[in-house]
Amino acid sequence: MFESLQERLGDVFDKLRRRGALSEEDVSAALREVRVALLEADVALPVVKDFVEGVREKALGQEILRSVTPGQMVVKVVNDHLIETLGSEHSALNLTTTPPTVIMLVGLQGSGKTTSCAKIALRLSGKEKQKVLMASLDVRRPAAQEQLRVLGEQALVKTLNIVPGEKPVAIAKRALQSGALEGYDVVMLDTAGRLAIDEELMAEVAAVRDATKPHETLLVADAMTGQDAVNVASAFKEKVGLTGIMLTRVDGDARGGAALSMRAVTGCPIKLLGSGEKLDALEDFHPDRIASRILGMGDVVSLVEKAAETIEAEDAEKLAKKMQKGKFDLDDLASQLKQMQKMGGLSSLMNMLPGMNKAQMAKMQNAKLDDSMVKRQLAMLSSMTPGERAKPELIKASRKIRIAGGSGTTVQEINKLLKQYQEANRMMKKVKKMGKKGMMRQGLSGLMPPGGGFPQ
């Protein structure tokens, strides 16, 4: 549905010259795309603005790692800043106080409070061996209390018995009383859904808060929430007070920008994620996962990281020197193929490379361009003599037969490999003019079509 940030930035940077460090002009162009991408991911506008400024400061003058494009570099900076903003440390539910711990869930109608309540109760009673009591304070929606009771049965968690006509504050007090008398470790209060602008109902939930003094007040919010997330989060924060956020329906395909909006305006950590309809579908919050979701592109980030890890500096230097002289032989091709393998194989690289759209991917798959092919190519290369690798033009008919025999391939395949080498070589000469760093980046992708070197 959404054009990923990766593609957007690919477009921007295709037009720009490749440079060693990110210039102001590069960054501004990229940040315009970042802004749109964040807005399309439903991050609230004021939060987007602050965020973009934060990225600008960090990105300016950043050295670009070899073998990645400036676009990819910006994405890395954006991603890192996003993770930082989302909260880099995992924040667990606070159960350290003297029992019973009171956990209250608040939120809009339909955000998933009741289901979340049961999910948390199941986890606490199971994994953490707590004795949990749940109580529904939702006297508004028909059968809401019944819903929690049924979920309690499913989760094998006790629910407070339902007294028809009882008001929310009274139910809450009774829950606390039962909690204390019957030795519960945790009392969970599921409140009715309410609009943040509904003064009367916000006052009601504030009264419940005053009566029960919850240790945790979690705002339950739908991952699909749009720009309104900031209003909702700040209203609940102001009127009820929040200690954390639980984001639901992260198993949908929404980009989840609401997470960033709410975290930014409340300063409250996102503590839990609801990720399915089953009661055990509850996950701890991992900022990196949500970050790549919001950007629609975790892969480039890991590409940058992998490139930084695996491409050894000396190898790169050597290759660069050779290429500057306009020399690129089969040894270089072999070392490139090996690097590719180190980085997780061709198929994973294909997925990470910018500018590869789905149609192209399908074409590649039809052409059986897979990792086993890289293996075969490496076998062919290692069946050649050093002399042949240094001077590929030596390889004629009889040598081809010998190499094919040695590597368990066919002469046809040797021909394809040589043709691919020639294409790559031609590309290398082209990028030579672009300077050393440009060449390095081209190095990785230079082997890829549309060079046309691969079998059709």
Added chain:
Amino acid sequence: MSEAEEKRGGWFSRLKAGLTRSSSKLSDGITGIFTKRKLDDAALEELEDLLITSDLGVTTAARLTANLAKTRFNKDVDPTEVREALADDLAGLLEPVAKPLTIDPARKPHIVLVVGVNGSGKTTTIGKLATNLTRQGYSVLLAAGDTFRAAAIDQLKIWGERTGCEVIAKAPGADSAGLAFEAIETARAQNNDLVLIDTAGRLHNKSDLMAELQKILRVIKKLDPDAPHDVLLVLDATTGQNAISQLGTFKELVAVTGLVVTKLDGSARGGVLLALAEKFELPVHAIGVGEGAEDMRPFKARDFARSLMGLDS
């Protein structure tokens, strides 16, 4: 409930009351931008930002501001004029999709399937629809097709009691396609005008759950190849740009014929409706502006647009 009934009034005043918070923010913003000012690039950008914060989406917001710039760039503009112009543009975009739900009682029964993601307000919407339709004199049968969510059946049964409509229900976990079949047969036997079929909420990217919905559709078609006559997607106004993906998938897989937008009485502005109207051109039948049985009204483009801009009708 009593509080909801007290507030009974004209549709516009109800909608406006619901939208007041959002529109006042939007129109305050516009007033701030344009008081004694020329419409320059900076003003246009601020305007675009305001539209974006209403969930109109980047593309729609950009186009609306560009339209405005065409006729008024570098002219002195007063805030009301800008609001009027924008409201007109919005209304123009929404007008083609503002179509009330039309019931053909001759079908005996007219079959309405209600679908949507979890928590969008399907069951409440059915309750409100049932209230409206029984008031119009139709005999309505409800089918408690959400056999998954705990107590969803009870929730619909309570609406059945409130509206005096019969509710066809089975045990939790029962096959909802079978239930739909049974409900339609019952309606035929009893000569009901309408059947409203509730379904469990499901995220549109869950293919097994969407397949289950398709099965309900197939089973309904066995009884009546033209049915369901309406497939309503219930959409939460709080939803952001994901609404586009939601509607796209539901439309493709279960041939959604129209929308009901809920929770428009909150601070969310439902601006994504504009993007939906442009992309899918599906009718918006009704909007929900509260939890009470009264709080559903037909969608009116001009009123919605003007109300969003903080203008009187």
